[in-house]
Amino acid sequence: MAKLEQPIDAAQPLPVIQVVGLSKCFGSHPVLTDINLAIMPSETVCLLGPSGSGKSTLLRCMNWLERPSSGEVWLHGTQMGYQAGRKRLASEAELAKMRTRIGMVFQQFNLWSHLTVLQNVIEAPIHVQKRPKAEVVAEAEHLLAKVGLHNKLQAYPSQLSGGQKQRVAIARALAMKSDVILLDEPTSSLDPELVGEVLAVIQDLAQAGMTLVIATHEMKFAEEVASRVIFLDQGRIVESSDPKTFFAQPETARARQFLERYIHVGAI
């Protein structure tokens, strides 16, 4: 049952996202088991793990696209999915409002196909957040310039490459001015030659101090950019450490196996 207060550590600043004892089952199949983690401001956390280990589900539970079976998700002191300070489930509208504080970038981009690049970016700030159009458009143009798409404002998604689509999707998430952005394998459906341009944009965000949680199979990127690496296996957090330690000397056999297999596959 929902607690009324976030379990905080007085010695630490308030986490942007705190996940407490979270589990998720699909039917009788447990996909996540007792997940505890805190994402601190300006952290770049990379979620690693074999496919099927629950990375996507964990990200989707954080913004309640998937409702956790048990456990809590706290967003800067408010509990996702519950009415403020109460044990009652939030309404769809209240939940939607909380979701605007968490940006999300999907593996398949999921740009809205009936809207132009610019419209994709301004749609939610104008119609969900009800911010003034002129201000939103100016910001969106700025963001799209930052991700290198200033000359594609009027293009439709179908006219873009995968790398361009994903950069628009990142701009769309940024335009919400959310506290944190969740990225679910943002480069996994890209042609290899387009991966770099997207990772570069993400790296810029990390350096600019944006709080990021990234599920990824890009080990080199994780090693260089992550401030922390979380290794998931079969729905449990098996390791959580700084990237240098994780990649040089993983503590567990499972992580070693995973990295060996990855390096082996990567070598082919």
Added chain:
Amino acid sequence: MSLRFDLIWEQAPAFLSGLWNTVWICAIGISLSLILGILLLLPLFSHHKVVRLPTKLLVEAARAIPFLMLAYLVYYGLPSLGLTLDSWSTAILTIVIYNAAYVADILRSAWVNLPKGQTEAARACGFTGVQLLRRIVLPQILIAAAPILGNQAIQVIRDSSFLAIITVPELTFTAKAVQADSFVPFESFITAALLYWVLCLLIEFGVQRLEWVRNFYGKA
């Protein structure tokens, strides 16, 4: 044997008036049914079974009733329930009930086929409910379903011919009246048939214009 299209020409004003009646009855009927069909999506996708299932049943039933039967029901049947409509209102109400059920079903399946990521991204951005439907789902399913909706409009125009039987002075009714007056059945009916064809061609042309919009959007 000689064909007397000159007699048809003399009746041109009658044909035009019949054509006009067909056009505006169908235009109003199709427009209203489009709106009603869209509104039916709300109960059709309701989370509550008690709302969803009866709506689904009604839509399926309406699609199973032949157009003429529906027109009879409205024209001759409703008066016994205390609602008497003139033939114009009957015409429009029949088209609306008949076509809204089809529109709802066509849009429902377009929605089911909409890639899930489209609504997921919208929900992640804070869209819900009617706003999600109106801004993200509806524009996409209308574009996707445009060709099928166009075919459905053509179906309505053809079926509207049955309205002659309940004395709506539309195109078929006019053709029948002219042939009875002037004894030129072939000329009269072939003229009406050609005019129906022109209407259908116009709709097909409109749909093709939409088609390029659709190809343009493609898949995101």
